[in-house]
Amino acid sequence: DAGVIQSPRHEVTEMGQEVTLRCKPISGHNSLFWYRQTMMRGLELLIYFNNNVPIDDSGMPEDRFSAKMPNASFSTLKIQPSEPRDSAVYFCASSLGINEAFFGQGTRLTVV
Amino acid sequence: GENVEQHPSTLSVQEGDSAVIKCTYSDSASNYFPWYKQELGKGPQLIIDIRSNVGEKKDQRIAVTLNKTAKHFSLHITETQPEDSAVYFCAASPAGGGADGLTFGKGTHLIIQP
Numbered sequence: 079d080a081g082v083i084q085s086p087r088h089e090v091t092e093m094g095q096e097v098t099l100r101c102k103p104i105s106g107h108n109s110l111f112w113y114r115q116t117m118m119r120g121l122e123l124l125i126y127f128n129n130n131v132p133i134d135d136s137g138m139p140e141d142r143f144s145a146k147m148p149n150a151s152f153s154t155l156k157i158q159p160s161e162p163r164d165s166a167v168y169f170c171a172s173s174l175g176i177n178e179a180f181f182g183q184g185t186r187l188t189v190v
Numbered sequence: 191g192e193n194v195e196q197h198p199s200t201l202s203v204q205e206g207d208s209a210v211i212k213c214t215y216s217d218s219a220s221n222y223f224p225w226y227k228q229e230l231g232k233g234p235q236l237i238i239d240i241r242s243n244v245g246e247k248k249d250q251r252i253a254v255t256l257n258k259t260a261k262h263f264s265l266h267i268t269e270t271q272p273e274d275s276a277v278y279f280c281a282a283s284p285a286g287g288g289a290d291g292l293t294f295g296k297g298t299h300l301i302i303q304p
Contacts, residue, residue, distance in 0.1 A: 082233075111292075120295070120296045121294040121297075122294075123291040126290065133290065134291070169234070176222070179224075179236070180236075181226075182233050183232060184233050
């Protein structure tokens with residue numbers, strides 16, 4: 079398996095634009111997580127899904143953030159409208175049951 | 191919610207010496223404690239984990255200890271090598287990585303001096 083695949087790897091956008099980050103979890107995994115990493119706040123859990131169902135989105139910072147998982151092999155994290163303070167590295171991770179969570183390579187988002 | 195504190199934020203050791211990173215957590219319901227290593231430009235990668243029914247776990251040069259009473263756990267790396275240089279994160283979860291997500295510490299930048 080190629081691991082957790084995220085796209086794009088880098089995204090530069092202007093303030094106010096919509097940004098969509100994509101994630102393909104490891105085949106067979108039933109949990110998917112979105113994390114955000116910044117120097118100030120470290121790694122923060124934004125939202126997670128079990129069997130494609132959102133379980134806890136209490137980490138989503140604002141209503142501008144939304145996430146979907148239409149099927150077991152794909153998830154998106156959308157920011158609309160984007161702001162400079164959204165600049166961060168966004169990681170997707172997946173796991174099976176209570177086992178190890180595998181992380182993708184991340185998407186580095188820069189909002190100018 | 192859970193709060194994980196990690197110390198030190200930076201640790202510099204001579205190659206061949208040991209390195210110890212310590213974490214404390216606040217939620218007594220936490221039962222799963224993984225350690226991740228993150229290299230520049232990459233995602234975190236699990237190096238070792240421990241569950242609350244075990245006090246210590248070892249894998250070659252890496253070991254983790256857990257004290258549930260005191261709510262702290264530590265990572266020990268012996269015979270450090272240049273490739274050990276990275277940022278290390280501790281984390282805690284009530285069940286496991288796949289059940290309800292992880293709360294991470296702020297990370298330790300480990301520098302191995304040749």
